[in-house]
Amino acid sequence: MFTFTALSGAQSTSRASQSILELDGGVKVLVDVGWDERFDTRQLAELEKHVSTLSFILLTHATISHLGAYAHCCKHIPLFSQIPVYATPPVIAFGRTALQDLYSSAPAAATFLPASASPEDQTSIDDTTRSNILREAPTFDEINAYFGVITPLKYSQPHQPTASYFSAPLEGLTLTAYNAGHTLGGTIWHIQHGMESIVYAVDWHQGRENVIAGAAWFDGIGGSEVSEALRKPTALVCSSVNGDKVAIAGGRKARDDALLGHIRSCLSKGGSVLIPIDSSARVLELAWLLEKTWQEGTNDETLRNARVYMASKSAHATLRHARSLLEWMDDSIVREFEGNDDDNAVKSHKRSGSKQVNGASKTSRPFEFRHVRVVESQVRLDKVLKGEGPRVIIASDLSAEWGYSRVALEHIAQKPDNLIILTDRVNSADGLENASASTLWKWHQERPHGVALDKSLAGDQIEQVHTGGQELLFRDARRASLDEAELAKYQQYMATQRQMKDSLLTSDGRQLADAEDALDVDDESSSESEDEEDEQQGRALNVSAALTHGNKSKVALSDEDLGVSILLRKKDVFDYDVRNKRGRNAVFPYTHSRRRGDEFGDFIKPEDFLREEEKEAQEAMLDDKNTSVLGQKRKWSEDKNRHLKSNKKQKAMDYQPASGGAVDGDGLADASDSESDTEEVNLAPQGPSKIVYEEKRISFHARLAFVDFAGLHDQRSLQMLIPLINPKKLILIGGTQSQTVTLANDCKELLGMKVIGHENESKAEIYSPRIGEVIDASVDTNAWIVKLTRELAKRLQWQNVKNMSIVTVTGQLRAEGVQVEEENTAKKAKLTDETKESVVEDVVMNEYQPVLDALPLNVAASTRTATQPIHVGDLRLADLRRLMRDGGHSAVFRGEGTLLIDDMVAVRKLASGRITVEGSPISSTQRPDAESFRHVKRKIYEGLAVVAAG
Structure with a gap:
């Protein structure tokens, strides 16, 4: 049994992703805990109902739309923090930095207290109908603790997860992660449970990029067939995002050239460029491209006079994690930093910490940018925005509703020479029609004031949309005391x-x-x-x-x-x-009081062990000097000053350029950064707070451009991959209604599958559920529970294949107790024969379970069929090679899909999964040909189950 429920992100403009997969035996899996820019707790109401029955949680991408609500649920929903969570190390690392940036930049992410202690009383997300008092947001330490308990998994390594203590047993469930592209560590999940083989693939990208490798759908590089583990699943859960969009011709190179063309065009006019993007996932791809462009463009006056800034409150942590996760990136990044292409240059510049590539100085440490400068503080960003000269600012977040992109947008929008580059298509979620990014995307699509045409270095035409001074509504959210x-x-x-x-x-x-x-x-x-x-x-x-x-x-x-x-x-x-x-x-209640302590035992208070003279000296010291000593609590003012000094010192260390790092040339010293942190701490209200909105309108004069930098699949890749995967059931989620309908119709033609929703079709192979709709996508929906008699159970001969047991059953189906029920029914009423027959049949179908019994000997002999036995199971040639070598045989691969044993027996595995064994007529001095042939077939049969007929 397999049922699927989309809690969020199905046929919706919201990109938030939440799904429930329920398997046989009551196993429930939650995939993703996404949120959108509304931060509305009602999006989590359905999720909260399932928490007490969840087995484990899977996280696919380190973006707000996939794990934005994870820390909120851990803090405010009981039992949620006790559910096992699984993700790849990059998703854990960048998810942590993304949420830290979110909660430090967006006050609304803390969510609001219910207006009347009941979230269901809120019928609108308008601020006039709900409380503006903020809940207690997760602290940085709590976020670290929540992500610290996530179990990291590597790609292509099967894992048997652990269920929560209140969940049903998993009973042999196997979980495997595969590369999904789109983000670093992005995951395609393969879940094997019994006869169900489920592939969960949302927001994947097949193409290779500068930093992020492509999705692992194919075997090896340049493979033409889908990986065997991901081929022909019983159910494929796929996102329909961009199901009606065609990617730009030319692939990654054309995309990069278009982006750099827009940037050069703006910088040559003396303007500034703002690129809103997420703070941890896709920002690495964009920052790497700009750093590489500025390294190679030292002779380009346009680039040499412009500066590049990466503005995010967690930028340093993001780059630090990226330096330790090179093995998760594309192979070209690893080769470049290992120095395989230029070993001599690395040796000659070993002392300087840099090397020369094409005449340009390049850092020898990964992701230690020399041209992309990091901005983490508000005051530093203000100085960058007020500075003169052209510049490129990469700022979080993509929505431009919070983060430094919101601050930079207000400043850059006022000059017509400036440019805002949108990197993703923004669909307005319900209640966010007036959001900044949604409004800008609407202007870009409608183009009411015309388009400016220019050419890139490659000679391609680029378009930049004029805004004509239209008014843009800004809503500033700030914290205030209660x-x-x-x-x-x-x-x-x-x-x-x-x-x-x-x-x-x-x-x-x-x-x-x-x-x-x-x-x-x-x-x-x-x-x-x-x-x-x-x-x-x-x-x-x-x-x-x-x-x-x-x-x-x-x-x-x-x-x-x-x-x-x-x-x-x-x-x-x-x-x-x-x-x-x-x-x-x-029973009578009992409350267990847990003794608190550290790893050495109970906490020790030093003041409890002072001698009398030491106590007198301490009291005298407290009277004479208003200072604290060992074992005494510090005053709030003293603790606050100490915290600010340590914070200032730490920030100064963070902004200290490392060897070969970027040194700002705009006169911004490290002291200004530490002062900015002090100012922000002083301005932030202490304790419980509320949110206050201030609305203002500005005239928007900057131009708009769009370059698809989302790194997602498009219509062509979906139409190509889904037929190759060839799933038995296809579930489409994650897109708008038009995208889902378009992709469903395309798959219907490509696969010949039936689409759910037509009354005259009994089988539904393509599902496009709505939010909250439960669909049954089991491998066989026409299944019944049959009880076996003791006599039949004793005759069964089970065969084991990997983690499954297989047996052939031949018996007769009957229902127990039908005659008794028929007599009881006859005593109740005087019925005609036709009425009596229909009543008895209805009672039997509703009240009795079918029983499978052994066939009598005379009947079994007459019902034997001439059907040939079949082999059940899947034997890998690599496993067969290991078995043959353990048995003293020589086994080597020759050609594609051929295993040669003892230089005379060839074993081939066809694309359909069938295994053929061919013997060579050449005799061997070590072992006769016939004996080797029989030995190979015996090893093959040991890995398969022979299902006999009759």
């Missing part, structure tokens, strides 16, 4: 949250409020019944419902929610009826 009424509401909400978490005790004695206490399991927890597990999951949903349906003044829980804990949490309550109760409500 007043007394808002502070009381915030404290009331937090008190309710704490009581909810404290009262939510699992039946084995674990407390959900503390993830560390999840290891303290009672010895009797293993003997709980399935009913109690259901009760536990139901209790989690009940508490979640209590969170959403409680009214404003409700601080404490109701007696029903407290259960037996009412004896501890309410005064003057000394009795509780435990009759007919199960689980924790059947």
Whole structure:
């Protein structure tokens, strides 16, 4: 059984991705925890309902649309942080930096308190109908902790994941990650569970890029066939983004030339270029291209007089991670930094830390840019924007709703010589029609004020759209302190949250409020019944419902929610009826208080071990000097000053150029960076806060250009790859309605598959679900449960093939108890023969399970068929070679798909999966030909299951 539910990102303008895959046995897999620029918690409402039954979580890309809500769910949704998560190391590293940039740049990402303690009461995302009080956002330490528990996986290595403690057993589920392109570490997931083979591929890119390698659909470089592991899955989940778009002719080179053509055209006029892009994933591809262009363009006066800046609050961390993840990049990057092409240049410039390539100085360390300067502080960015001369600014985020792209856009938009380059098609999500990037994309498509034409270096024509001074609406979001009424509401909400978490005790004695206490399991927890597990999951949903349906003044829980804990949490309550109760409500409550300490034991307070004379000296010192000593708490002012000084020192160290690093020539010293951090800390409100919006309109005079730098599949690649993959079921998600319909119709013609939604078609092979729609995409939807008799079960002879057991069954199908039910039905009413027959048939189909029994000997002899036996399983030639070598034979590969054994037996595997064995007439002195031939076939049969007929 395999059912698929798209929680977000299906036939929608929002790029947020969330999907639930439910497999046989109650195994539930959540793929991606995406968000969009609205940061609306109602997008996570359906996800919260499934949390208590999830087995594990998979993350595909390190972008906000794929993991933007991960830290929020870990902090605010019970049980979520206890679910195992799997991703590749680049997704873990860059996902961490992306969320750190998000929460430090976008106040709205912290989300809002419910207007009436119930998110369901909010019927609109308008600020007038919801509270503007912000929740407590995840801190940097919490984000590091959330990503630190993710299990890293490598490409092409099968892994058997671990399920959460409240999940159903996985029973041999195998998980394998493959390269998806698009982002560094992007993943195509292959899930094998029983007869289900599911390939989950969203936002992939087949083509190779400067930094990011292409998707691993084919075997080897230049392969013509899809990899065997990804071929013919029972279900392919594929995104329909760009399903109706054709990529630019010429591929990567034409794309890069178009981008550089726009940049040169603007810089030659003395203007500045702004490129909004994400802060961690695609920014590496763009920054690498500009760094390489500036290195090779030392003789180009246009490039020599312009500076390039990479503006993001996590830019240094992004580059630091990139330096340690070279093995995940394209092979050309690895060869370049290993110096395989220019070993002599590396040796001659070993002391200087750089080498000469085509006459230009180049750093010997990966991603240590000499021309792309990093900007992390707000004050530093302001100085860059106020400076003179042409410049190129790569700023986060792509949406231009938060981050430094939002700040730079307001400044660059005012001059007609400046240029804003859009790198992705922006579809307006519901409620974000007036967003900056959506408005700019709309202007670029409509072109009401004409187009300026220019030529690139390659001679291709480029277009830049005039904006003509149109007004652009800006909404600045900033934090502000709470007043007394808002502070009381915030404290009331937090008190309710704490009581909810404290009262939510699992039946084995674990407390959900503390993830560390999840290891303290009672010895009797293993003997709980399935009913109690259901009760536990139901209790989690009940508490979640209590969170959403409680009214404003409700601080404490109701007696029903407290259960037996009412004896501890309410005064003057000394009795509780435990009759007919199960689980924790059947025994007296006990709260386990965990002793806190470090790795050496309990915490030690030095002041507890002072001698009397030392205590007197300490008190005297405190009276004379208002300073702190060992073991005493520091005052807030002292701790704050100490924090600012250390932060200033750390920032100064971060901005110190390394050997061969970029040295700014614009007069911006490192001291200004540290001062900027101090100013930002002083301006930020401490404690609970709210969000305040300020709207303003500016006249937009800068020009617009578009270069598709998203690195995603297009219509041609989808039409080429999907028929080669040849899935039995195709599920399309991740695109708009028009893109999904267009791709579904194309696949219908290419594959000859049927599209769901037509009443006269009984089988649906192509699915295009909507958000929240549950579809059944099992390998065989016409399946029934059959009970085997003891006599038949004793006759079964099981054969093992890898992790599966196979057996042939021949029996007769019957239903037990039909005659008894028929007599009972006859006693109830006086019916005609026709009516009586229809009633009995209906009762049997609804009430009784079919039983498969062994055939009598006389019937079995007369029903034997002449069908030839078949072989079930898949034997790899590499495994066969290992087996033959272990048996003392020589086995080598000769040609494509041919294994030569003992120089006389050739084993070939055809594209259909069939294995042929051919013997050579030349005799061997070591072993006769016939004996080798039989030995090879015996080894092949050992890896397959022979299913006999009859």
